[in-house]
Structure formats: structure tokens, C-alpha cells
Amino acid sequence: MLAHFAPSSGVLVAMLAVCFVLVLAFETTNGFHDSSNAVATVIYTQSLGPARAVVWSGIMNFIGVLAGGIAVAYALVRILPPEVLTPPDGSPAVPMLIAVFASALFWNVLTWAFGIPNSSSHCLIGALIGVAASDAILASNNLAAGVDWKQIISVLRALAVSPLLGFFVAGALYGVLRLVVPRGDLFEPPKPGQPPVWWLRGLLILSCTLVSFSHGTNDGQKSVGLIMLTIIGLLPATYAVDLHARAELAQLDAHASAAIPLIEKYGDERKDRALQAARQLQRGMTQSLVDTAVFDTGTRSSDREQRVLRSRLRSEIFDVTWQMNRISQNSRATPDERKQAGTLIRQINRPVEYAPYWVRLLSALCLGLGTMVGYRRVVRTLGERLGRQRMTPGQGASAELVGSALISTAGFTGLPVSTTHIVTSGITGTMAAGGQGVQTGVLVRIALTWLITLPVTMIGAGAIFYLLANPKL
Numbered sequence: 001m002l003a004h005f006a007p008s009s010g011v012l013v014a015m016l017a018v019c020f021v022l023v024l025a026f027e028t029t030n031g032f033h034d035s036s037n038a039v040a041t042v043i044y045t046q047s048l049g050p051a052r053a054v055v056w057s058g059i060m061n062f063i064g065v066l067a068g069g070i071a072v073a074y075a076l077v078r079i080l081p082p083e084v085l086t087p088p089d090g091s092p093a094v095p096m097l098i099a100v101f102a103s104a105l106f107w108n109v110l111t112w113a114f115g116i117p118n119s120s121s122h123c124l125i126g127a128l129i130g131v132a133a134s135d136a137i138l139a140s141n142n143l144a145a146g147v148d149w150k151q152i153i154s155v156l157r158a159l160a161v162s163p164l165l166g167f168f169v170a171g172a173l174y175g176v177l178r179l180v181v182p183r184g185d186l187f188e189p190p191k192p193g194q195p196p197v198w199w200l201r202g203l204l205i206l207s208c209t210l211v212s213f214s215h216g217t218n219d220g221q222k223s224v225g226l227i228m229l230t231i232i233g234l235l236p237a238t239y240a241v242d243l244h245a246r247a248e249l250a251q252l253d254a255h256a257s258a259a260i261p262l263i264e265k266y267g268d269e270r271k272d273r274a275l276q277a278a279r280q281l282q283r284g285m286t287q288s289l290v291d292t293a294v295f296d297t298g299t300r301s302s303d304r305e306q307r308v309l310r311s312r313l314r315s316e317i318f319d320v321t322w323q324m325n326r327i328s329q330n331s332r333a334t335p336d337e338r339k340q341a342g343t344l345i346r347q348i349n350r351p352v353e354y355a356p357y358w359v360r361l362l363s364a365l366c367l368g369l370g371t372m373v374g375y376r377r378v379v380r381t382l383g384e385r386l387g388r389q390r391m392t393p394g395q396g397a398s399a400e401l402v403g404s405a406l407i408s409t410a411g412f413t414g415l416p417v418s419t420t421h422i423v424t425s426g427i428t429g430t431m432a433a434g435g436q437g438v439q440t441g442v443l444v445r446i447a448l449t450w451l452i453t454l455p456v457t458m459i460g461a462g463a464i465f466y467l468l469a470n471p472k473l
Contacts, residue, residue, distance in 0.1 A: 015094045016233045022101035023230050024366050027223040029108035030120040031370020037117065037403075037423040038211040039371060041396030045190045047204040050372070056205075057212040058368025064216020065224065065360040072218050072416050073225030074353045078151055079128045082270075082322045084135050085229070086315035093233055095468035099134075100127040100226070103460035107453060116449050119418035124222060125155055126457030134462035138469060148322075150329050155416055162406055162417040163425035166399070169406075171429030174398040178434065186394035187434075200393050207397045210404035215419045216364065218407050222416060223363045224355045231359070232314070237307035240314045242354040248347070252317075255348045256281035259320050262341055266327045274323040277316035314352050321345050391427060395434065399426030421450070 038061075039053040048056065077085065084096045104123035111118035129152055177186060185200050195201055232239045241249070256278040263274050321344075327333055328341040403422040410417040424446065431438050467473060 012094055013234070015098065016230065019094065019097040019101060020227075020230045020234065022098070022105060023223065023226045024362070026101050026105045026108065026120070026226070027363055027366035028370035028373070029105060029112065030219065030223060031367045032108065032112040032373070037419050038208055038215055038400070040423070041391070041393070041400055042204050042208040044391060045201075045204055045393050045396060046193070046195045047201040047393075048208070053208065054368055054372045057208065057371060058364055060209050060212035061216035061220050061367050062361060062364035064213040064218075065220040065364055066216075066357070067213075068217025068221060070221055070224060070353060070355050072221040072410075073228070073355065074349070075151075075155065075416055076124060076128060076222055077225050077229065078325065079125070079148060079155070080132055081135055081148070082315065082318035083139070084131060085318055086311065093229065095465050096131050097230055097233065098468060099131050099461040099465035100124070102464055103127040103130065103457045106460065107457055111449055111453075114445075116446055117420045117424045118449055118453060119159070119420045121219060121222060121416050121418045122159060122421075122450065122453045123457050124226075125152075125159070125416070126454040127461035129454070130458035130460065130462030131465045133458070134465040135469070138466065148325065151325070158410060158417050159421065162410065163421040165406055166403055166422040166425035167429035167432075169429075170399045170402040170426030171433035173402055174395055174430040175433045177394050177398060181394075186397075187392050189390040189392055196393050203397050204393055204400075207400035207404065211400045211407070211419070211423065214404040214407035215367075218410055218417060219419050220360070220363050220367060223366065224359055227359050227363060228355055236311045236314075239356075240307075240310040241351045245351040245354070248350040252281045252348065252351070255344055256320060258340070259324060259344050259348070262327050262333075262337060262344075263320075263323050266330050266333055266337075267323055268326055270319070270323060274319045277319035280316050281313075281320065317348055317352050321348050324348070391431075392434070395427060395430035398430050399423055402426050 039048075039050075039057050042048040042053050043050055080096065085093055087093060104120070104127045107123050108118065108120055132148070132152075181187075185197050190196070196204065228239070260275065260278050263271060263278060267274060324341040324345045328338045328345065330338065333341070400423065403419065403426050406422050407417060407419055428438055428443065
């Protein structure tokens with residue numbers, strides 16, 4: 001449908017503007033779910049008022065985004081094939097952006113409306129998988145080869161294991177607390193209008209701080225990657241490549257030369273395209289793309305030419321690194337060759353895997369706004385509806401301390417996990433460990449929602465992408 005419009009047409013520019021609004025709206029709904037988990041215990045136990053809790057959580061989210069880097073942001077982006085990220089005809093990736101944001105946003109809002117703690121990460125991953133599969137169908141590629149299933153499995157494995165760890169480790173920690181401190185304020189549900197004693201209040205604020213920081217190192221990064229995809233489509237001349245990465249850009253020719261023998265030996269159905277891209281990155285083969293696309297200040301080429309060249313450079317980088325990623329997983333390659341391919345991925349991607357500070361700040365602001373607007377439903381579910389008795393301060397602290405450790409570890413290793421899944425499972429684990437029992441009906445609803453999130457978002461995003469990207473429609 002959108003394939004009939006020229007890359008610079010007003011229709012596509014308007015659609016990109018819509019995409020920018022959608023990604024900010026999605027990140028705000030992320031605050032409904034994931035960020036609300038971080039402030040649930042301090043608000044529910046009255047350790048902090050809602051306004052202070054949300055502002056403090058937003059600050060720590062922002063610091064976490066800055067400290068955590070961008071490994072998680074681009075771990076999700078790598079699920080998509082290169083022609084979706086940077087279409088070969090120079091068109092902005094509008095069908096992909098609309099499909100991902102519309103599908104994930106719809107499911108986030110729907111689950112929040114029913115007060116079900118759901119994972120924004122889960123929504124995103126499902127939508128990205130749907131787009132990748134739909135693109136393979138449109139290109140008449142084999143789904144097994146046209147989709148990077150190993151990257152998808154790696155991401156899904158982290159999502160599946162982390163809630164189990166949250167449940168058992170948080171439950172164990174709470175059990176230890178009950179042995180060490182047999183009675184007291186830790187194990188008494190909060191009383192209306194009465195904050196906990198000072199030391200317990202400090203512990204809960206500390207746990208909220210740690211979860212908010214770790215949320216920034218992981219979940220906050222995901223929106224950074226999506227915002228970057230959108231602004232690259234809107235302003236490719238400025239953001240398609242990192243204009244400050246001159247040393248890394250100057251080394252692209254050497255990295256491309258090292259990649260060519262590997263592509264020739266182990267390349268898949270995208271081999272020819274990747275070889276052409278790698279040769280374009282070599283100096284001397286054609287006009288140096290690095291010089292004209294990045295170092296030209298406009299004295300020799302127009303803004304339009306700059307936009308086209310920088311977008312082309314980004315596209316060629318993704319074509320080469322897609323092949324390197326497949327080769328790093330290829331059992332026919334030697335261990336040294338697989339290691340070399342993995343190293344080349346990191347080296348070649350450096351000029352395109354980046355995020356300005358204002359993008360990170362925008363992500364944190366959206367998270368904070370979403371938490372302020374939508375925290376009540378999720379806080380009530382976590383505090384009152386998971387167990388047969390209300391959550392105690394000790395349970396909230398145990399779940400959040402364990403959650404912050406798991407989320408931080410994943411954030412700094414580049415594995416996307418869900419704050420919602422970990423904290424919700426952790427609180428449930430403490431309820432079970434405390435002998436209070438759990439409300440089976442509520443847990444079944446949450447579990448079913450988690451199970452159907454992937455297929456719902458996959459089908460939704462895949463269908464939207466197919467309709468918008470199909471040149472025959």
C-alpha cells in the first residue's frame with residue numbers, strides 16, 4: 001500500500017510524524033505497566049506519596065538509561081532483517097514502525113484497562129517477530145532462513161527464565177527474613193494513613209530506587225532503540241549514522257575487507273547483496289561513502305544527497321552485519337571464524353548503534369508520565385489481588401531487591417527482560433513463601449495474558465505490515 005509513494009513524499013513524512021507520536025505513546029503505556037511495578041511498593045505502603053515516588057523513579061530511570069548503554073536497545077532491533085530497517089529503495093521504514101507501535105500499543109492499553117500487569121517488552125518482541133515473519137512471506141523467503149530465529153530464541157529465553165528466578169529467589173529471600181526477623185513491621189500489612197517505621201521506609205525507598213535504576217538499564221533502552229528508528233526515518237541526514245564516530249567510520253573499509261571472505265564462504269540467500277554492500281564500504285572500490293556521507297559539510301553536495309548517502313551507508317552496514325550474525329551461528333564455520341564474525345558485528349555496528357542524550361531523556365520522561373497517569377491499577381493488583389492477604393513491606397522489599405539484581409544483570413549483558421514479569425512473579429513467590437496463599441483466579445488471568453501476548457502482537461503486527469508493505473495492494 002505505502003510502496004506506491006516516493007520516499008520523500010508528504011504522505012510518508014506525515015506517517016513518520018504519526019510514528020513518532022505512537023512511539024512516545026507506547027513508552028508512556030510502558031510506564032503504566034513496567035515503571036508502575038517499581039513504585040508499587042513505596043506507594044502501597046505509603047513510604048512515599050505518588051508524586052514523589054514517580055518523580056524519583058523517573059530520575060533513577062534516566063540515570064539507568066545513561067549508565068546501562070544501548071546494548072538492549074539494539075538487541076531487539078536485530079530481530080528485524082536489514083531490508084525492513086533500511087528498505088533498499090531508500091524509503092523510510094514506515095510500514096514496520098506503524099505495525100510495531102500500533103500492535104504493541106493496543107495490547108498494552110487493553111491489558112492496563114483490565115488491571116493486568118503485562119510486559120511491554122513482551123508486546124514489542126511479539127510485534128517485531130510478526131514483522132520479520134511477514135517480511136519473509138512478502139519476499140517469498142523461507143521462514144527458517146528469512147528470520148533470525150536464534151536471536152529471537154535468545155531473547156525469549158531470557159523472558160521465560162527471569163520470572164521463574166524472580167518467583168523462587170524472592171520467595172527464598174522472604175523466607176530467610178522470616179527466620180531472621182520472626183515478627184514485626186516487616187510482616188504487617190500497611191495501615192491506612194500510617195507510613196512504616198523510618199528504617200523500613202528507607203529499605204522500601206532503596207528497593208524502589210534499585211528497581212527504577214535497573215528498569216532504566218533494561219526496559220528504558222528498548223524505547224531508545226524505537227525512538228531512534230523513528231527519528232532516523234524523519235531526519236536521516238542527521239541521525240542515520242553517528243556523525244561523531246569518525247574513527248569507527250574510517251575503519252569500516254578494513255572491517256568490510258575482513259568480512260568479505262566470510263560472506264563468500266558461508267553467505268545465505270542474502271549473500272550477493274551483502275557482498276555488494278561490503279565492497280561499497282571498501283575504499284577505492286567506488287567513491288568513498290564514508291567521506292561523502294559523513295565528513296562532507298555541504299559544500300560539495302546538497303542536503304538531499306547527504307541524506308541519501310548516509311541512509312545508504314546505514315543500509316550497507318546492516319546488510320553486512322546481518323550476514324556476520326548468521327555466520328557467527330553457523331555450525332559449518334570454525335570457532336575462530338565464528339568469533340571473528342562476532343567481533344566484526346560489534347566493530348561495524350558502532351557508527352549506527354548509538355543514541356543521543358536527548359533521546360534517552362525523552363524515554364525517561366515518557367516513562368515517568370505514564371507511571372504518574374496509570375500507576376493505580378497495577379499498584380492495586382500487586383498489593384491486594386495477588387495474595388489472599390495484602391502485601392506486606394517485607395514482601396515488597398524482597399521482590400524488588402531480587403528484581404533489581406536480575407534486571408540490572410540482564411541490562412548490562414544486553415538481554416531484554418521484563419520488569420513486570422520479574423516483580424509480579426517475585427511478589428507471588430513471597431506470598432507463597434509466607435504461607436498466605438495466592439488468588440488462583442487472578443494469577444490464571446495474568447498467566448494467560450502473558451501466554452497470548454506473543455501470538456496476539458505477532459499476528460497484529462504481521463497483518464498490518466503485510467497490508468502496508470505489500471506492493472500489490
